[in-house]
Amino acid sequence: MSYQAPLRDMRFVLHELFDVSAHCELLGNGLDRELIDGVLEEAAAFTGNEIAPLNRNSDEEGCQLVDGNVTTPKGFRAAYQQFVDNGWASMTGPVDFGGQGFPQLVAFTFHEMLMASSLSFRVYSGLTEGAVLALHKHGSAELQKDYLAKMVSGQWTGTMCLTEPQAGTDLALLRSKAEPQADGSYKVSGSKIFISGGEQDFSENIVHLVLARLPDAPAGVKGISLFLVPKFVAKADGSLSDKNALSCGAIEHKMGIKGASTCVMNFDGATGWLIGDANQGLACMFTMMNDARFQVGLQGLGIAEAAFQGALRYARERLQSRGLAGAQQPEKAADPIIVHPDVRRMLLTQKSLVEGSRMLAAYTARQLDLEHGASDAAERKAASKRAALLIPIVKAFFTDMGQEVASHAVQVYGGHGFIREWGMEQLMRDSRITQLYEGTNGIQALDYIRRKVLGDGGSELNALIGEFADLADQASARPALAELGKVVGERLNQWRELSAEVIAMSQRDAQEIGATSVDFLQYSAYVLLAGFWLQAAAKAQDALDAGSSEIEFYQAKLHSAAFYVRRVLPRASSHREALLGGADCLMAMPEDSFAF
Template sequence: MEYNATLRDMRFVLHELFDATAHCELLGNGLDRELIDGVLEEAARYTGGEIAPLNRNSDEEGVTLENGEVKTPQGFVEAYQQYVANGWASMTGPSEYGGQGFPQMVACNFHEMLMGASLSFRIYSGLTEGAVLALYKHGSEALKSAYLAKLVSGQWSGTMCLTEPQAGTDLALLRTRAEPQADGSYRVSGSKIFISGGEHDMSENIVHLVLARLPDAPPGVKGISLLLVPKFIASADGTPGERNALSCGAIEHKMGIKGAATCVMNFDGATGWIVGEPNQGLACMFTMMNDARFQVGLQGLGIAEQAWQGSLAYARERLQSRGLAGAQYPDKPADPIIVHPDVRRMLLTQKTLVEGSRMLGVYCARQLDLEHGHPEPSYRKAAGRRAALLIPIVKAFFTDMGQEVASLGVQIYGGHGYIREWGMEQLMRDSRITQLYEGTNGIQALDYIRRKLLGDGGAELSALQAEFSEICDRQLDRPALHALASKVQARLGEWRELSAEVIAATQRDPQEIGAVSVDFLQYSAYVLLAGFWLQAAAKAQDVLEQGSGDDAFYQAKLASADFYLRRVLPRASAHREAIAGGADCLMALDEGSFAF
């Protein structure tokens, strides 16, 4: 299956909705539209021409483990060398360590391309960027000097080592130990599972960020420290030195992402150095975790875009039956299936979910940029609050969406979608993990309710709702947009009422936190996408009224917005009804009665 980056839509979102040039001027990074578009064009060539052709073979070949060494699928090493040589690895890295300092608002489009071209390939580099963030923010100057430039360049890769067999979501249960040594280092011992890229042959060194307990650590999550534990200890000249006492004990045999090495990592008294303060490891790790969760959301988006592209191409080519209103292509033995209303329902559902999610993703990336780069501290804090609110939605909704869009792709292909030949079933298998790792989507929903909604009594969510309400107000007086704006405004009012009801319910009964969390997150996401579709429609209407531009593209935006509000947004009502169902029906059944 081919992959071609959707540059036209990416440019629409970047430049016409969010004015990426003004954003870059505010951040002071020197990027302009011409440079941004040039980078994206080159990214499209690289991902479509070099990475996408590896995807099918990586699924067939998988990875192999022999004598503790992992061999990646054919072509991965060469493609990664090109990835590093062309500067893609250093795209978002800090400039003082050799990075290019690209804003996330631009880089997230390249990362989406990578996810769509081959999720397995992207996994090896994805966590390196998170490791750079954690080390840059919390590491000592000595550790930064020894490791950060090599990580930024991609010459060395990074991992995040949290999970243990008994400690997944509940990190309070982790047992890995770190014993202090006289020279200031630590001896790290324990086993970690599900470590993406824990061992491979693509980079010359792998730097693990490991959660562990010091001997005098308090119990629970308050007693967790973060340590840097490299595969090879850096020499004084910056080259990989002594091999550390760690190894890959096994690789997981998985449902999908078979080209990515998911490792069991054993640390047998390995030398490591603490990152940040003792017993503050979880706070340090969350610097990395927030980036990882945003990136996983982009994984869902990338796979969904690939599935949508494949579905559209197939629907245009596959001839089956005649249209319900009669033959649409009388010169052919049957009509292409795109003429059938139900196929169009599936295609438009894919299209509007993907394009709506892209708008939300770039908006969230913009907040991440402003959190770190706005010249005013008050604006940085405000953007940080907004990003924190949005990240669980991006992670959970985008990955659920990716699975749905891939499943719709299988349905559009029919029996051909269920067999390996066409590649659609691989996308469905690959996307499934995105709903699980970096915190399952149920955990994202709990985070959204507990930390984000209840944490400030709904203040930040109210601010977000008010922002979109103002957008609606500006469009209500325009005849062409009045109906769309009225629908979005009504949903925003309902969302505000529902938010207050959820807060009240959780105060009455703590079980309601878990009972309403998933439905409230999903409701929030559908309404947010409606707000972005209104913005897209408004911009399209502006261009059409000016009488310039690509009329077909902008007319399609108006039609897509109309479809989303009429056929997808109503899903929010089902989630609202489920929230009203309460927690009592979930908890009333005695545990023993679940038996069969």
């Protein structure tokens, strides 16, 4: 499937909305506008020309497991080598281990492009970047020396081995064990499932980060430790040992992302080393959680962009029926289906969700950068709180959105949407995993309401709402934006009231936490996107007022903002009404009565 990175919109978001040059100056990383735009161009060429063409075949061919070795689809191995050689793998890696230390506010655009080009291909490197984060933050100097540089460069890959058959969401049920050895190493044993990239054929070593229990560990999540268990142990002289006592027992047959190997990994007394302190495994994992969940959110965004591009292409080419107000292109056998209001409804829903989400992604990326890189400790803390609030929204909302937008693409193609060669149904299948892994979207919603909203009595959320309310007030004072500003301002007030109500309900009855969680997250996301659309409209109006020559581009932003507020934002109403329906009607049904 063809894919072209949406460079104009990315530049709008980076430069016009978030002033990425000033951000980079503040972070002191030496990136300027010219350099950033150059990277974006290169990234667009790499993903569009090298990665996207592999995606369709990767779905047909999938991965094969033969004698414990996994073969990835044709072209993946070579493309990965290019990914490493051209420095894409090390883009966000720590500078002290050879990484380029790009801020998330720049890197997220490349990662979105990767997701859009081939989610399967991206899975391998995405997991490696997560492992790098955990190892860089918590690993001993020796482990870092032996493993980190090659993981940062992408020469070696990494995995996250958390899930076991009986322990998915509930890691307290984890059974894998680690026996301490005299030399300070451990023998790790257990069976892990759903391990993305557990085996593949394009890196000479794979570094597994494995959650397991020490012999004397307390029960539950407080007794879980994190271990580095390499496929081949790095020896002092830089050579590799014989294969460690671990193996890929099976690969899963899945709905989608068939080019990504999803492995059952068996550890049979494999040699490993503790990362961080004993029994602090979950805390070590949490280090990378925000980034990992942000990346999964970008998967939803990337797939949505690819789906929108596919749908738009088809809607402009496919001739079928005449417009409701008469023939629009009478010289042709029929009008292109983009003339039909309902096709436009689907396309604009896609477009406004994708572009709205891209603004939220950038905003969140900026917080992640400031959390780590701001010079002022208070600023770092503030950014950390803001990022923590937004991450579950980004993960859950973007991935639900990705699935919806891909489904609209299938619908725009009509019967052809169901046919594999057109590629739209693959996007639906590939994106479906994003709602499940890295914490299901239900778990994201619980995290949002419990830790991020109830956790501080709603104060961070209210601060966020307040900032957007100020923007709405400013917009309302400008005639061209008054109507938009008014509608968004009213929703922000409603959000503030609703969050107070949700907090009160949850304090009265713990079941309300879970009963309101998903609807409240969705509600929040739709209103938040309205806030960003208002910002985009204001910037577009500024540009038009200043006499920009890109009139069509900025007018399109105003049209999209109006569409979003009038035709998508109303979804917030139903989420609000539904969650106010409360927990009683969920809990009243006896378990046995479900089956009637």
